[in-house]
Amino acid sequence: MTTDPQPDTVPAAVRALRRSGPPVRQAWAAYAISQAGSGIGAGALPLVAILLLDASDWQISLLAAVAGIAGAVAVVPLGPWVEFHRKRPIMIGVDLLRGVTLLSVPVAAWTGGLTFGQLCLVAAAQTVGTIVSSAASTAYLRSLVPGDQLVMVNSRWESTMWTASTLGPPAGGMLASWLGALAAVLIDAASFLLSAVTLGRVRHREPVPVPVIAGRGRHSMAEMTAGWRHIGVHPVLVRLFGHALIFGGCIVASTPLIAVLMLRDLGFSPAQYGLALGVPCAAGVLGSVLAPRIIRWAGLMPTLLAAGAARCLWMAVIPFAPGTTAGLVLIIAADTALLLCAGIFNPAFSTYRMRAVADGYLARVTAAWAVSSKVAQPIVIAAAGVVAAAVGARVALLGLAGVLLASMVVLPWRSWTTPDSAVSIGPVQTAGAQP
Secondary structure, three states: OOOOOOHHHOOHHHHHHHHHOHHHHHHHHHHHHHHHHHHHHOOHHHHHHHHHHOOOHHHHHHHHHHHHHHHHHHHOOHHHHHHOOOHHHHHHHHHHHHHHHHHHHHHHHHOOOOOHHHHHHHHHHHHHHHHHHHHHHHHHHHHHOOHHHHHHHHHHHHHHHHHHHHHHHHHHHHHHHHHOOHHHHHHHHHHHHHHHHHHHOOOOOOOOOHHHHOOOOOOOHHHHOHHHHHHHHOOOHHHHHHHHHHHHHHHHHHHHHHHHHHHHHOOOOHHHHHHHHHOOHHHHHHHHHHHHHHHHHHOHHHHHHHHHHHOOOHHHHHHHOOOOHHHHHHHHHHHHHHHHHHHHHHHHHHHHHHHHOOOOOHHHHHHHHHHHHHHHHHHHHHHHHHHHHHHOHHHHHHHHHHHHHHHHHHOOHHHOOOOHHHOOOOOOOOHHHOO
16 A cells, blocks of 8 residues: 655655646646757757768858857747747647757658758757747746746756756767667657647646737837847846856857867866766756755845856866866866756746746747847857967966856846845836836
8 A cells, every 4th residue: 555755755846846736747747858858869960960961060060050040030020929829839839840840850861852951940940949939938837837836846847957968968879879860860859749749738728918918919129129128127137137148158158168178188088078068967956956945045036146156156167177187076076066056046047037027028038038148159159269269278268267257246136135025026117118
């Protein structure tokens, strides 16, 4: 005979999902399925380009740049459409888009018609789908989850993402080694199609989007830019937005520089480099699990600010690592600390943004955030690359670390004492917030 576990033996995030009911659990299952597929399929399209099309180095870079920027630009006019319509059908639609476009890659390869241009289009569709899905799912999740459970549920979403990011790429690499480059693409495509089916089973009546009730919905320039303007007039969000652009750009720009530093300058092996990339990701899972307890103890804003500042400290350690075992340990330890802080910060930030953004703006704010990141990151990568070419990867990393340390000033420190109850959903009291 079995009995249900006692409440104190069940993780708080699991209890939150249970209390939220079947729709939240089904939405989480769909998210977990798509994240698992994306983890396995990470890097699959460049791998296909290299192994099947013999693409050059500049073409691989072009694939990433064109897909990111073209996809981000395409999302801008879609922002109002997402905001003014029910979110679950949109989430299902973009899952189908991503699944079908990925499925076209192995079909074209098997029929001998695969081209580099097709890969660029598929990659752009993945970017569009990712941004639109994030915008729609953020607003959808807020309609599903009671306010007092947002931290717990965001923690579960975050830990799911980190787990997929930790386990997926090695699994995808092994699949590509055993079954070929198209295997990971097929699994990624299947995960999106299965996610769409899972979302289709959710039984939850969404509230009518606020702009539709108000009779708005014109896809004018004002509507398309409302997400940025809403951020701009919010005294806390605008600072978090600026800090996020700096942090994301520096982290993405540091990845190729760390590869150069470890593999060329310090003489580490590819296996050691892979170890340095993989091991710290477990800290992201740990941070996301710890986040709800820390927020309950310290409060939402102190947790957000402390973790946001702490994640900026650790890159400064990496350029001083020697090419020895101690240096490898130092790099792994620095990345582990950085990702632990990021794992704590992200659920706190997601919860704050869900609570702080007014009804009728959340999808556009989320899309504006993602589009800005997609545009800013290539700029920071290019600037860091120019510096590295001139003075070396180690100095370029030191420069990025300095920018990260300086970005701590941008955080909204005056909000440290803001009580959690004051972070509520409602319009920003500024006329410029209205589209």
